[in-house]
Amino acid sequence: MLFLDPTYMIFMIPAFLIMVIAQTYVNSAYKKWSRVMARSRLTGAQVAQRLISAGGLNVEVEGVRGKLSDHYDPRKKVLFLSEGVYSSPSVAALAITAHELGHAMQDRDGYFPLRIRAALVPAVNIGSYLGWILIFIGLLLRMTELAWLGVLVFSGGAIFALATLPVELNASRRAKALLTDTGMIVGEDEKSGVNRVLNAAALTYVAGLITAVMQLLYFVSLVGGMGGRRR
Ligand SMILES: [Zn+2]
Numbered sequence: 001m002l003f004l005d006p007t008y009m010i011f012m013i014p015a016f017l018i019m020v021i022a023q024t025y026v027n028s029a030y031k032k033w034s035r036v037m038a039r040s041r042l043t044g045a046q047v048a049q050r051l052i053s054a055g056g057l058n059v060e061v062e063g064v065r066g067k068l069s070d071h072y073d074p075r076k077k078v079l080f081l082s083e084g085v086y087s088s089p090s091v092a093a094l095a096i097t098a099h100e101l102g103h104a105m106q107d108r109d110g111y112f113p114l115r116i117r118a119a120l121v122p123a124v125n126i127g128s129y130l131g132w133i134l135i136f137i138g139l140l141l142r143m144t145e146l147a148w149l150g151v152l153v154f155s156g157g158a159i160f161a162l163a164t165l166p167v168e169l170n171a172s173r174r175a176k177a178l179l180t181d182t183g184m185i186v187g188e189d190e191k192s193g194v195n196r197v198l199n200a201a202a203l204t205y206v207a208g209l210i211t212a213v214m215q216l217l218y219f220v221s222l223v224g225g226m227g228g229r230r231r
Contacts, residue, residue, distance in 0.1 A: 007218065007221065007222070008218055011214045011215070011217060011218040011221075012211075012214060012215070012218070014210075014214070015207070015210050015211040015214040015215075016211075018206075018207045018210055018211075019204075019207040019208075019210075019211060021207075022200075022203040022204045022206070022207040023204065023207075025200045025203055026200040026201055026203070026204055028200075029092075029196045029197050029199075029200040030068065030092050030197060030200075032092075032193075032196075033090060033091045033092035033095070033193040033194075033196060033197050034084060034088065034090045034091075034092040034093065035090065036090060036091045036092075036189075036190075036193055037089050037090055037091075038089055038090065038091050038094050038184070038185060038190055039186055039187070039190065040089070040094075040183070040184050040185075040186070041089050042089055042094075042184065043086065043087050043088055043089050043093065044081050044085040044086050044087070044088055044089075044093040044094065044096065044097040045061055045063075045081060045086045045087065045097075046089075047093075047094050047097050047098070047184050048061045048079055048081065048097050048101060049061060050182065050184065051097070051098060051101050051178055051182060051184070052079075052101065052104075054178075054182050055101070055105060055178070057101070057104050057105065057108060058077060058108075059072075059077050059078065059079050059101070059104045060076075060077065060078045060079070061078070061079045061081065062078055062079070062080055062081070063080070063081055063082075063083065063086045064080035064081065064082055064083075065082070065083065066082055066083070067082060067083075067084060068082060068084075068096075069082045070082045070085055070096050070097070070100050071100060071103075072100045072101070072103040072104045072107070074103075074104075074107045074118070077104075077107075079097075079100055079101060079104060080100075081096075081097060081100070082096075085097060091185070091190050091193035091194060091197070092193070092197050094179060094184055094185060094194065095175065095179070095193070095194040095197040095198055096197065098174075098175035098176075098178045098179045098184075098194075099171050099172055099175040099198060099201070100171075101174075101175070101178065102170070102171030102172065102173070102174035102175045102178070103167075103171050105174055106167065106170065106171060106174075111167070111170065113163055113166040113167045113170070114167050116163045117160065117163040117164060117167055120156060120159065120160045120163060121160075123156050124156045124157055124160045127153045127154060127156035127157065128154065128156075128157055130150075130153050131150045131151070131152075131153040131154025131155075131156075131157075131219075132150070132154070133150070134146055134147065134149055134150025134153060135147050135150035135151060135154065135219055135222070135223065136150075137150075138150055138223070139222070139223070139226060142226070144223065144226060147223040147226065148223055150219070150223075151216070151219045151220055151223055154215075154216060154219060155216050157212045157215070157216070158209070158212040158213050158215075158216045160212075161205070161208050161209040161211075161212040161213075162209055162212075164205050164208065164209070165205055165206065165209060168201070168202055168205045169202055172198040172199075172201070172202060175194070175198060176191075176194060176195070176198065179194060
């Protein structure tokens with residue numbers, strides 16, 4: 001029903017296009033820079049070990065299946081590196097490793113936006129379903145207040161996407177400094193490769209925020225229009 005609504009299309013098509021562009025940009029940056037080997041010749045796992053000791057972090061390094069499935073788990077204090085990163089000495093692999101360790105440093109420092117984001121996770125998981133249900137029932141039964149409550153609950157997703165931005169940009173900033181300060185990345189070409197990969201990744205989070213905001217705006221217009229028609 002919702003996907004046949006032309007208004008929904010008007011709201012979501014620009015967001016969808018931005019998402020596709022961001023994904024294409026990430027894939028091409030990753031593809032290009034995973035073929036360029038860093039002069040240090042150290043693999044993602046080796047660089048992780050060096051950066052962990054240089055930064056005095058208490059983090060284990062493990063491999064994980066999949067492509068670009070790299071992540072830092074703050075509960076286990078484990079850095080998971082994907083197959084293409086763990087044993088690769090490419091510029092892309094080093095950029096991704098350092099970015100994930102940036103998250104480990106945020107965790108150690110109790111970085112405030114990271115804590116906000118972590119606190120929002122359960123609310124967002126429930127809110128995305130509950131919001132839909134409340135909006136749907138509110139529209140169906142013409143209960144404006146209930147529908148607005150649904151919009152409010154649903155807005156948690158947009159707040160989460162907003163909180164994600166500083167967390168990701170800060171992790172990339174830490175990553176760039178880590179790699180150059182420790183000499184893992186040398187020369188302007190390697191630096192620009194690291195920048196390309198990390199900036200492309202940042203763009204996907206911007207696209208995610210735009211999508212979440214557009215979805216929220218659609219519901220605002222839908223529920224707002226409902227009140228207008230009644231008068
Ligand atoms: Zn990240």
